[in-house]
Amino acid sequence: MSLENGISLMKPLRPVGIVGYGAYVPRYRLPASEVARVWSGRDAELPIVEKAVAGLDEDTATMSIEAARNALARAGVDPKRIRAVWVGSESHPYAVKPTSTIVAEALDIVPLTQAADWEFACKAGTEAMQAAIAFVGSGMADYALSIGMDTAQGRPGDALEYTAAAGGAAMLLGPAEQSLALIEASLSYVTDTPDFWRRAHAHYPSHGQRFTGEPAYFHHVISAAEMMLEGMGRTAADYRYAVLHQPNSKFPQRAAKQLGFRKEQIETGLLAPIIGNTYAGSSLIGLTAVLDEAQPGDRVLVVSFGSGAGSDAFSLEITGAITTAQRQALTTKEYIERRSEIDYATYARYRGKMLMK
Amino acid sequence: MSVARTWRTRRQRYSLVGERCEYCHNAIFPPRDVCPHCAEPAQKEYTMSGRGTVYSYTTVFDPPAGFEAYAPYPVALVKLDEGPMVTAQLTDLDPDDVRIGMPVEMVTRKLSEQGDEGVITYSYKFRERLERQAVAA
Numbered sequence: 001m002s003l004e005n006g007i008s009l010m011k012p013l014r015p016v017g018i019v020g021y022g023a024y025v026p027r028y029r030l031p032a033s034e035v036a037r038v039w040s041g042r043d044a045e046l047p048i049v050e051k052a053v054a055g056l057d058e059d060t061a062t063m064s065i066e067a068a069r070n071a072l073a074r075a076g077v078d079p080k081r082i083r084a085v086w087v088g089s090e091s092h093p094y095a096v097k098p099t100s101t102i103v104a105e106a107l108d109i110v111p112l113t114q115a116a117d118w119e120f121a122c123k124a125g126t127e128a129m130q131a132a133i134a135f136v137g138s139g140m141a142d143y144a145l146s147i148g149m150d151t152a153q154g155r156p157g158d159a160l161e162y163t164a165a166a167g168g169a170a171m172l173l174g175p176a177e178q179s180l181a182l183i184e185a186s187l188s189y190v191t192d193t194p195d196f197w198r199r200a201h202a203h204y205p206s207h208g209q210r211f212t213g214e215p216a217y218f219h220h221v222i223s224a225a226e227m228m229l230e231g232m233g234r235t236a237a238d239y240r241y242a243v244l245h246q247p248n249s250k251f252p253q254r255a256a257k258q259l260g261f262r263k264e265q266i267e268t269g270l271l272a273p274i275i276g277n278t279y280a281g282s283s284l285i286g287l288t289a290v291l292d293e294a295q296p297g298d299r300v301l302v303v304s305f306g307s308g309a310g311s312d313a314f315s316l317e318i319t320g321a322i323t324t325a326q327r328q329a330l331t332t333k334e335y336i337e338r339r340s341e342i343d344y345a346t347y348a349r350y351r352g353k354m355l356m357k
Numbered sequence: 358m359s360v361a362r363t364w365r366t367r368r369q370r371y372s373l374v375g376e377r378c379e380y381c382h383n384a385i386f387p388p389r390d391v392c393p394h395c396a397e398p399a400q401k402e403y404t405m406s407g408r409g410t411v412y413s414y415t416t417v418f419d420p421p422a423g424f425e426a427y428a429p430y431p432v433a434l435v436k437l438d439e440g441p442m443v444t445a446q447l448t449d450l451d452p453d454d455v456r457i458g459m460p461v462e463m464v465t466r467k468l469s470e471q472g473d474e475g476v477i478t479y480s481y482k483f484r485e486r487l488e489r490q491a492v493a494a
């Protein structure tokens with residue numbers, strides 16, 4: 001698949017990279033077998049092993065604050081030089097009142113900053129990252145913070161309840177010469193596809209059942225990835241790692257295989273089996289797990305997916321600054337290993353599941 | 358907590374912004390007009406590291422209004438590494454897991470909610486300190 005009518009990959013005027021990154025995964029885990037025990041019997045085929053669940057006092061704002069603190073610890077940048085705080089999520093604590101101002105205040109980035117919340121289902125976080133690349137790449141700012149974070153909710157008993165999880169990541173974008181990962185190019189691919197939605201006053205989302213696969217996830221992820229590879233004049237073999245959006249364990253593995261990626265290229269960033277689908281956080285937290293282990297010179301392909309529907313693709317090259325940055329904050333793996341299993345009753349209490357419609 | 362008071366105290370609540378006395382050099386939290394150690398006025402803003410240890414603790418079973426959803430929860434006197442003693446909720450642990458001398462670190466969490474329609478108050482709490490693994494040689 002090629003870019004049409006002479007349209008090329010997106011590159012900023014001034015080279016941009018990731019100067020700091022940080023993950024957050026809450027402590028609690030709900031095994032998929034526990035959801036099956038309550039709703040469909042023990043023999044059900046399970047889409048993941050277990051998912052991360054936020055504690056009672058956690059929400060997208062608090063989790064974003066911790067991920068952003070980790071990103072700033074790695075970047076070592078004066079918070080006052082960050083001129084944008086953009087939080088992508090479909091679980092903002094308020095319908096009206098930005099999450100981003102809470103995050104900006106907690107990190108002492110206020111008052112001379114942009115602050116806005118982004119929405120595009122599971123790609124709200126990478127949407128914010130595209131904008132942050134442009135903000136730095138245009139020279140309007142030296143640093144811009146983009147976050148993808150969710151405390152995702154599934155209707156009790158719905159297929160999504162196995163996987164809808166909590167977690168995400170923060171990416172601080174800055175000048176390429178200070179970066180631990182250079183943004184080589186990016187691309188966004190979007191169509192109007194009604195695979196998943198939630199109306200303004202509905203508590204839980206609805207989805208188009210089987211429609212979520214081929215025309216939605218696979219079409220957008222594979223199109224964006226193939227165009228990125230062709231635009232860069234590369235094949236899957238030119239990348240050390242690939243991270244695709246992860247609504248479950250199977251979809252990203254099947255898409256990666258179709259794109260020509262081997263298991264070794266995707267397993268580092270494949271977190272859905274052990275933390276679930278963190279929605280706007282999904283592809284970005286996969287990227288943090290890769291950055292925790294990457295070495296200078298490695299190339300990384302990241303492709304998000306958001307229902308509605310679209311994908312953002314990023315081609316990254318790791319720089320020499322990665323090695324010192326890796327140990328300046330908790331790794332994604334360390335967060336994942338901090339694990340307390342809960343049962344369905346505790347889960348129902350933590351997530352306010354007594355509401356059934 | 359009123360919306361106005363929530364707003365006025367947000368910096369100390371979100372990230373333990375206190376002061377350090379320019380005369381006796383003691384760290385001060387929460388911030389105040391006069392140094393409690395030497396009674397000198399006009400202090401310099403200082404953000405605490407967020408690291409400390411549990412000095413003593415109790416478990417709240419019968420919480421005040423706005424905190425019902427979280428009960429039972431542990432509350433501790435935390436001695437910050439910089440010196441000040443802070444009363445705060447402990448989080449991410451069961452009440453049985455708390456012990457005196459436990460190393461803790463500050464996190465920003467939901468403190469209370471004024472029902473489904475009111476403002477959410479965020480504040481510092483403390484969790485057992487998560488140690489980074491030693492760097493592989």
Ligand SMILES: [Zn+2]
Binds near residue numbers: 380
């Ligand atoms: Zn003093």
